[in-house]
Amino acid sequence: MNKKVVLVGNQNVGKTSLFNLLSGANQKTGNYPGVTVSKKSGSFKIDHLSIELIDLPGIANLNPTSLDEELVLNYLLTEDLSDALVLFVASAIDLKxxxxxxxxxxxxxxxxxxxxxxxxxxxxxxxxxxxEKLSENLKCPVILFSARKNSGIKKIHELIKQDIPVKKLPVNYTKSEDQWENYQSFIKELNETNDKKLKRQEAILRHQAIEKWLKNAVTISKSDATDITSSLDKLFLHPFFGYVIFATILLLIFQSVFWIASFPMDWIDLGMGNLIEMSREALPKGMLSDLISDGLLTGIAGVVIFIPQIAILFFFFGLLEETGYMSRAVFLMDKVMEKVGMNGKSVVPLISSFACAVPSIMATRTIANQKERLITILVAPLITCSARIPVYTVIIYVIIPEESFLGFGLQGLMLFAMYLLGVITTFIAAWVFKKIIKTKYKKFFIIPMPDYLVPNFKNIGYNVWNNTKSFVLNAGKIIVAVTIIIFLLQSYGNQRYQQAEQIVLTDNSIPDEQKERAINKIKSENSYLAAIGQTIEPVIRPLGYDWKMGIGVLASIAAREVFVGTMLVVYGSEEDLEDEKYISQIFAKQTHARTGKKAYNFATGLSLLLFYAFSLQCMSTIAVTYKETQSLKWTAIQFIYMTGLAYIAALIAYQLLK
Amino acid sequence: MNLSKQVIGKRLKITSITNEEVTTRLSELGMFEGAIIKKLNQAPFSGPTLIQYNEFKLALRFDEASQISTEIYE
Structure with missing residues (x-):
């Protein structure tokens, strides 16, 4: 036996907590077709009854003022719910x-x-x-529960098992009995005509009825308990200390995503490295072994490495949402963020982007307004992430002298300038998208402010688990696939590539200890990836790069930091150097393949810095944007606008400075 | 005096709402002209206004709060 249960309710009534408690870890998240509004479904069993549970976004009422509300209304009006149960989740605190x-x-x-x-x-x-009285007044079963205390879930199970007859409430505000009978089509019409007078008429009648329903069913004895929420809000919403506290919380989250996550990330790095090494040794040498070790396992390592940051970020997000603090962040930041088309909630993902855009793009799913969520996704990768740091430091060491200005090291100032550039561009791009992206609805202006609550860690745990799982299963597939493609392009090449070993081994002028490096150099210059590098050389020539740098730029589509390692191989040096100063000396010695001058002078260096600041050289970000938007169009727009911006900025810089 | 300029912590009576959209949205929340609300907070630099109506706390944007006329209710 199957039954569909649909959860409907206002925002902040604990609907999602109930959804988590009922369906546990058996959840699927996706999007509504064509929009960036997430859709959640889960499944569970009560005795022999299989339940399909749908969690609809929290809404204010059935007269939509946002896309979420329109989606919920459309779902209720078009989906076949004749055998389903609509489980309405309400709050005991403001039942009215x-x-x-x-x-x-x-x-x-x-x-x-x-x-x-x-x-x-x-x-x-x-x-x-x-x-009991309320149930009589409302003509339907009514139960009390607490998602936070995990109590009353049994009662909900009993409710779901029942067959509940359809009964209407007698508040006819329509113009005729006929309209009332066909209420579904009436409400559709009402929203098309947007008859404000009729809507107010509805409001008056419904509120009168609600007073009547509650009269004999709810009693409020003025308790002596002080209103903790109001006292806390005096501090958290203080025009000065409120911002100090918010900044401190952001710093804490940033530190955790950046620093605490680095430990498990190092373990994963080491563990996967060992595993790759073991598989190389265990498997017979050959193509299959390379494909498994350097393609598949390296790809999987590239997925698993994101798990700590994603888990930590979702933990903090869950904590902020569950405690009710997130609404305060929205309150404090609304004025600034609204100007650039985002939301107070966007601040947390944007700050996390300094570590990595992948978890931060995923975290935007808590932003209910679809335009604000989309803009946050589109601009988040412009923030300087940690993968850019190795590229920045090496190039800054090469092109900026080790001198100081007013007591500040020039190299440090340049790095700071790159960070600042990222932040400024993020806000400008967001502002532009705000002007471009059209929506039918004006931004909501009513922000519900829930009471502060002690969080339910079980619920946060489900959140962390389900989001991490969906990253590994969805974006993970794309990341593994692209890693394998790049691996294949690097491990096959022209005749010279195939004869690399022969050429080097028979060349007696190369000392034995340098033979392996020489083989790798020949291979890297003659692989199919290098062939693509040479083909695109006319495109990158105006930016001041030669075809060798082209290989680095192409290879770093896998991840930006790959640039440094790839260039070292191309330059015939050791691949895994750690000291950035030493690496920069190797870079500084290189000559440009076309001009014969220094490959990394101030003009090409700055051009590269700007290119890496803006371009979307990160397949994981592309994969996760596709996963979150479920739209090839927006994934393409993000890639094109960022790469276009990168190209133009690098072009201008090089042409002015060369 | 309009809601965004009112003093924090006072009980206020809504005397009139100039915008029809705002009127409709607030009526759906049960707030009609004459409703008694309490102003709890005001974000700086023309930010949102936090109010309480019955047990329900909500923030209104500056533009909308400016269209709600209120008087202090003793």
């Missing part, structure tokens, strides 16, 4: 507000039940809810 949407949803004519969350909070606040 919840019942508005509840009465609208119930009028749509589905089998509906009411589950009221925050039972424990209500008791503390002296709110008593008589579920």
């Amino acid at each position: 507000n919840s019942l508005y949407l509840f009465s609208q949803v119930k009028d749509l004519g589905f089998s509906t039940a009411l589950a009221i969350n925050f039972e424990d909070q209500a008791v503390k606040k002296g709110i008593k809810i008589d579920t």
Whole structure:
């Protein structure tokens, strides 16, 4: 036996917590077709009944003022829910507000039940809810539960097993009985005509009815308990200290994503390195061994390495959402972020982008407004991530002298300037996208402010688990595939590539200890990747790069930091050098393949810095953008605008300075 | 005085709302002219206004809060 259960409710009523408690780790996240609004479904069993659980985005009412609300309404009006249960999740703290949407949803004519969350909070606040009387008034089953305390879940299971008859509530605000009978088509019409007078008429009648329904069912005894939320808000929303606290929280998250994550990342690096080494030794030498060790396993290592940062970021996001602090961040940052088309919630992903854009793009899924989420995704990779640091430092060492200006080292100032450039460009790009991307709806202006709550760590755990899993399974596939393609392009080449060993081994002028490096150099210059590098040389020539640098630029599509290692191989040097100063000396010695002058002078160096600042040289970011937007169009737009910007900036810099 | 300029911490009575869209949205939340609300906070630099109506706390953007006329309710 199967049954579909759809969760509907306002924002901040703990709908997602209930969804997590019911479906546990059996969740699927995706997007609604064509839009950046995430869709969640889960499955679980009660006895022999298989339940398909759908979590719809939290909304204010059925008169949409945002894309999420339109999606929910469309879902309810078009999906076949004749055998489904609409489980309405309400808040015991402001039941009045919840019942508005509840009465609208119930009028749509589905089998509906009411589950009221925050039972424990209500008791503390002296709110008593008589579920029997309320059930009588609302003509449907009513139960109380607490997602945070994990209580009342059994009652919800019992509810789901029942067959609940469809009954309408008597608030006819339409013009005729006929319209009332066909309420679904009426509400469709009402939203098309946007008859504000009729909507206000509805509001008045519904609120009158809600007063009546609650009268004998809910009693509020004024409790002596002080309002902790208001006291905390005096501090957290303080015009000065509020921002100090927010900055401190951001710093803490940034440090964790950057520093704490580096430990497990080092272990993964070491472990996967050993595994790759072992597979090389265990498998018979040959193409298959290379494909498994250097293609497949290296690709998997490239996926697993992101897990610590993603998990840590989602942990903090869960914590901020669960405690209710996230709404305060929105309140504090709204004015600034609104100007560039983003949201207070965008601040946390953007800060995390300093470590890596991949977890931060994933974290945007908590931004409900689709335009704001899309803009945050599009601009996040412009922030200077940690993969750019090796490229920046080596090139800055080459082109900027080790001198100081007003007591500041010039090289340090240049690195700082690159960071600043990233931040400024992020805001400009966001502002441009705000002007370009059209939406039907004006930005919401009502931000609900939930009470502060002690978080439920089990719920945060599910969040971390499900998001990490979806990254590994979705974006992971693309990352592994691209790694294998790049590996294949690097391990096959022209005749000279195939004869590299022979050429070097028979050349007695090369000392034995340098033979391996010489072989690698010949291979790197004659692989198919190098052939592509040579083909695109006319394109990168105006930027001041030669075809050798072209190989580095191409190879670093895998990840930006690959540039340094690839260039070292091309220059016939050891591959895994650690000392950036020493590497920069090798770079400084190279001559340009076309001009014969220094390959890394101030003009080409700055051109490279700007190219790496703006271009989307990161297949993991591309993969995760595709996963989050589910749109080839937006993935392409992101790649094209960033690479275009990179090309133009590098071109101008080189042509002016050469 | 419009809501965004009102003093923090005072109970206020909504006397009029000049924008029809705002009127409709607030009426859906049960806030009609004459409703008693409390202003809890005001973000700096023309940021949002935080208010409380019954048990419900919500923030309104500066533009919208500016269109709500209020008087201090003793």
